[in-house]
Amino acid sequence: LLKEFSEEDISKLFSDFSCPLNTDVQDFLINKSLRFEESDKARTYLILSEITGNILGYFSLSFKELSVKQFQVSKTKIRRLDGISKEADKINTYLIGQIGKNYSDVNNTLNLKNIMESVWVVINEARALIGGRVVILECQNIDKLVALYETEGFTLLVSPSSDDKLLTLYTIVTT
Numbered sequence: 001l002l003k004e005f006s007e008e009d010i011s012k013l014f015s016d017f018s019c020p021l022n023t024d025v026q027d028f029l030i031n032k033s034l035r036f037e038e039s040d041k042a043r044t045y046l047i048l049s050e051i052t053g054n055i056l057g058y059f060s061l062s063f064k065e066l067s068v069k070q071f072q073v074s075k076t077k078i079r080r081l082d083g084i085s086k087e088a089d090k091i092n093t094y095l096i097g098q099i100g101k102n103y104s105d106v107n108n109t110l111n112l113k114n115i116m117e118s119v120w121v122v123i124n125e126a127r128a129l130i131g132g133r134v135v136i137l138e139c140q141n142i143d144k145l146v147a148l149y150e151t152e153g154f155t156l157l158v159s160p161s162s163d164d165k166l167l168t169l170y171t172i173v174t175t
Ligand SMILES: CC(C)(COP(=O)(O)OP(=O)(O)OC[C@H]1O[C@@H](n2cnc3c(N)ncnc32)[C@H](O)[C@@H]1OP(=O)(O)O)[C@@H](O)C(=O)NCCC(=O)NCCS
Pocket: 019, 021, 022, 025, 098, 099, 100, 101, 102, 110, 111, 112, 113, 115, 137, 138, 139, 140, 142, 144, 145, 148
């Protein structure tokens, strides 16, 4: 992000971004993404229109230790997540911290599938360099959103507290 644009260009781009379905997604891009970038806490990637140059969508990537004990996970699944041990209780994962499209552009045809294609380009580069096999994301407890992620190959981790506001979904990449 910072490599490609000046801070002035970035504020101009951000001023046009709107995501009313999830104000955290909007707030992160506008108010936090630069700080996260500068402090190396996460990397944010913008998907821009080739025609207008405006933001069509964005995603932020980082990593997070997943504590499997929080979830109802079989030993077989733990082994698949860890890659080696069925006794592991902490798994290193890539985290899709934010993902969203720009609703201020009424003709915006970007969808989750398109955004995930770009996510995989970045994660596959990182995997080739340093390994890692699990990608997670945390999402609001909204059936439609969960179903959408499931179509992209993510699986819900079942938590004993079913009223959790944030759900965790994962996918294992092994190729
Ligand atoms: C996630 C996203 C990029 C997917 O885009 P998409 O593939 O084009 O899918 P849609 O936007 O059509 O979403 C599918 C359905 O889920 C609903 N939905 C998506 N995000 C939602 C949210 N945060 N809250 C409530 N409903 C939501 C949509 O309204 C849509 O419902 P519909 O089928 O009745 O129209 C886009 O929905 C988005 O930017 N959502 C807001 C940000 C967000 O919630 N990000 C996920 C954080 S984990």
